[in-house]
Amino acid sequence: MASEAKKETTSSPEKALSEIKSNFIDSNTILVQRTLRAGQKIHFNGNVVILGDVNPGAEVVAAGNIIVMGNVRGVVHAGAEGNTLAMVMAFRLQPIQLRIANHITRPPDEEEMPGSYPEVAHLKDGVVTIEAFSTCGER
Amino acid sequence: MGEVIVVTSGKGGVGKTTTTANLGVGLAALGHKVALIDADIGLRNLDVLLGLENRIVYDLTDVTGGRCRLKQALIKDKHCEGLHLLPASQTKDKTAVSQEEMKKLCQDMAQEFEYVIIDCPAGIEQGFRNAIAGANKAIVVTTPEVAAVRDADRIIGLLEAAELRNPKLVINRFRYKMVQQKDMMSIEDIIDILAVDLLGVVPEDEQVVVSTNKGESVIQDERSRSGQAFRNIVRRIKGEAIPLMNLNQSGMLNKLRRIIGLR
Numbered sequence: 243m244a245s246e247a248k249k250e251t252t253s254s255p256e257k258a259l260s261e262i263k264s265n266f267i268d269s270n271t272i273l274v275q276r277t278l279r280a281g282q283k284i285h286f287n288g289n290v291v292i293l294g295d296v297n298p299g300a301e302v303v304a305a306g307n308i309i310v311m312g313n314v315r316g317v318v319h320a321g322a323e324g325n326t327l328a329m330v331m332a333f334r335l336q337p338i339q340l341r342i343a344n345h346i347t348r349p350p351d352e353e354e355m356p357g358s359y360p361e362v363a364h365l366k367d368g369v370v371t372i373e374a375f376s377t378c379g380e381r
Numbered sequence: 382m383g384e385v386i387v388v389t390s391g392k393g394g395v396g397k398t399t400t401t402a403n404l405g406v407g408l409a410a411l412g413h414k415v416a417l418i419d420a421d422i423g424l425r426n427l428d429v430l431l432g433l434e435n436r437i438v439y440d441l442t443d444v445t446g447g448r449c450r451l452k453q454a455l456i457k458d459k460h461c462e463g464l465h466l467l468p469a470s471q472t473k474d475k476t477a478v479s480q481e482e483m484k485k486l487c488q489d490m491a492q493e494f495e496y497v498i499i500d501c502p503a504g505i506e507q508g509f510r511n512a513i514a515g516a517n518k519a520i521v522v523t524t525p526e527v528a529a530v531r532d533a534d535r536i537i538g539l540l541e542a543a544e545l546r547n548p549k550l551v552i553n554r555f556r557y558k559m560v561q562q563k564d565m566m567s568i569e570d571i572i573d574i575l576a577v578d579l580l581g582v583v584p585e586d587e588q589v590v591v592s593t594n595k596g597e598s599v600i601q602d603e604r605s606r607s608g609q610a611f612r613n614i615v616r617r618i619k620g621e622a623i624p625l626m627n628l629n630q631s632g633m634l635n636k637l638r639r640i641i642g643l644r
Contacts (some may be wrong), residue, residue: 277576279538280531297534297574298527315574 270306278302278316287323292332298338307331317341320363329364331375383414383491386498386618387516389540391532393503395524399589399599400611401500402430404520406598406617408496409464409591416494418486420512421502422477425469427483431458433466440470445482451489460601465494475507477529486623487515496618505539513540519548520580525555525566534575549580551614556585556643557628581614583607584628 246325270288280299284290289306300316302308305323310332321328326343339348340363347370360375388401398421405417419427422442428434439454444467451467458464467490471478490497501512513519519540523533533550540548552571559565568582586607587609600611606626613623 279541280535282538295574295576299531299535375422 260328277312280316296332296337304328326365329362331358331360331362334358335361335372340370342370383493383495383497384518385487385491385516385543386496386518386520387420387501387513388520388522389501389509389512389536390522390529391503391536392523392529393531394586395522396551396583397503397522398426398430398500399593400520400522400551400553400583401498402427403598403600403608403611404615404618405464405496405498406431406458406461407600407611408618409458409461409500410601411615411619412463413495414463414493415496415498416467416490418467418490418497418499419469420499420508422469422508423471423474424502427500428456428468429468430593430596431466431496431598433458433468434596435466440468441486442470442473442477445478445486451486460597462593475502475511478511479496480511483511484515486579497601505535507547509536509539510543513543513545516545519541519545520551521548521575521577522551522553523575524553524572525568525571530566530574537575537577548577550575550577551580552582552586555628579625581610582616582625582628583610584616 251301272286272288272290274284274290274292274294277294278284278292278296278300280297283301285303287305290302290304290308292302292310292312296302296310296314296316296318298315302316303319303322305321305325307328308318308320308330312332313334314332314337314338317339318330318337320330321343324343328342330340330342337349339346341347342363342365345365360373362375363370363372382560388397392396396399401417405415409415417427418441419425428437433456436456439449441454443449444454455465455467458466487497499512499516502508521528521533521536537548552568556565560567568579572579585605586605588602588605589599589607592602599605599608602608609626613626616623
């Protein structure tokens with residue numbers, strides 16, 4: 243899925259990413275300096291940055307973007323108040339469920355090889371799309 | 382002041398009570414003065430595992446309620462010098478004790494014993510909160526199952542919230558063969574999620590059931606593999622650096638095969 247997205251040469255992904263970038267600049271951000279364990283929940287009206295993992299059974303709900311400097315294995319919900327430009331970024335994205343605005347997705351039932359690289363999930367044409375996160379090129 | 386260690390897990394049936402009994406017997410066998418507290422009020426089991434059921438006169442709620450002295454309620458183990466049990470009440474429930482009472486009890490017992498080990502009930506409600514109230518160290522027991530690891534993760538979060546940091550992990554009922562066939566979570570998978578220090582891995586062992594039913598402890602069985610695992614854990618609690626035992630049951634056989642060139 244990720245490689246497909248990278249191959250696209252149309253301007254739309256670039257535009258989408260620049261929109262994400264501008265959407266990013268928001269002072270309303272909290273930094274969570276620990277791993278969220280099962281049963282722990284973060285609800286925040288802005289962006290959430292987590293220095294740790296989001297374990298199975300944990301939940302992050304943010305009105306803005308969610309960035310996890312670790313593994314996401316729990317439930318993440320970005321743009322919880324309807325922001326369709328919100329995105330979720332993680333070093334390793336393996337959520338039980340991923341929600342952006344009012345879109346709810348889950349990984350396919352058949353086991354996929356999880357990517358061992360950072361990925362970003364955002365809405366593209368009304369579909370939650372997961373792409374490899376790269377610091378050069380598209381930005 | 383002795384150490385007060387709570388053995389907990391969240392999920393039931395993973396081996397909290399078995400672990401508590403074996404660690405108690407193991408520490409006592411090394412000459413330490415050990416007390417076990419059964420905090421599972423209403424569903425006491427620890428006395429049965431130790432074979433002390435018929436000696437109970439007073440229990441934990443009698444001590445906290447002031448109906449008897451601590452000395453009167455403590456039962457000496459029949460096999461092991463230096464091991465004592467404070468049994469739980471069978472007729473009361475978890476609300477019969479408060480967190481303050483447990484704290485006080487643990488403090489009193491830590492004066493007298495080198496190790497006080499608390500057998501925590503399953504769940505995260507009052508019984509759990511009582512059991513951890515007086516502890517200054519925690520051991521989390523889990524099995525290589527998704528649900529057990531999930532509950533252990535929740536428990537570790539709750540322990541951290543209660544200022545019980547750096548709990549140690551015991552992985553119980555581990556089956557090497559199933560892990561090799563990728564039918565069971567590996568040690569690495571579990572540590573990857575829980576991110577805590579590993580205290581030991583106890584292999585699945587039918588002998589545990591046999592000795593449990595007889596009111597004996599598997600740790601005293603020199604030939605038992607799970608007993609060896611518990612003996613290693615006891616030494617790690619004492620601060621010794623013991624490497625993990627070879628969990629591959631046919632390890633020697635495989636080695637032999639390799640030597641003679643069958644592999």
